[in-house]
Amino acid sequence: MTCSSTPRMVLNYRRTSSPRSPPNTNELFTPAHEENVRFIHDTWQCVLKDIKSPQNSERGPQEYVEKKPNPSLHSFTPVDLTDIKKRNTQNSKKS
Numbered sequence: 001m002t003c004s005s006t007p008r009m010v011l012n013y014r015r016t017s018s019p020r021s022p023p024n025t026n027e028l029f030t031p032a033h034e035e036n037v038r039f040i041h042d043t044w045q046c047v048l049k050d051i052k053s054p055q056n057s058e059r060g061p062q063e064y065v066e067k068k069p070n071p072s073l074h075s076f077t078p079v080d081l082t083d084i085k086k087r088n089t090q091n092s093k094k095s
Helices: 031-052 081-094
Strands: none
Touching: none
């Protein structure tokens, strides 16, 4: 998917006889689910690319920054989901 292509979500739901999820998990992913995940991932990658591009400073997506940060969130640290996934994968390989 390119950033300029027309996005579309798959809304139909059908169970398939052959799940595409890894055989050692209990989760079943339908083709529609996989396509939706791919769509969201690809679209988010386009947004990140557009945010970093200096050409889109006025027209493209804009990052939201609060004018008055909430003091109760002062010590908040965002979670790096990629890092957690890597650690979980490494831990499962060790055991």
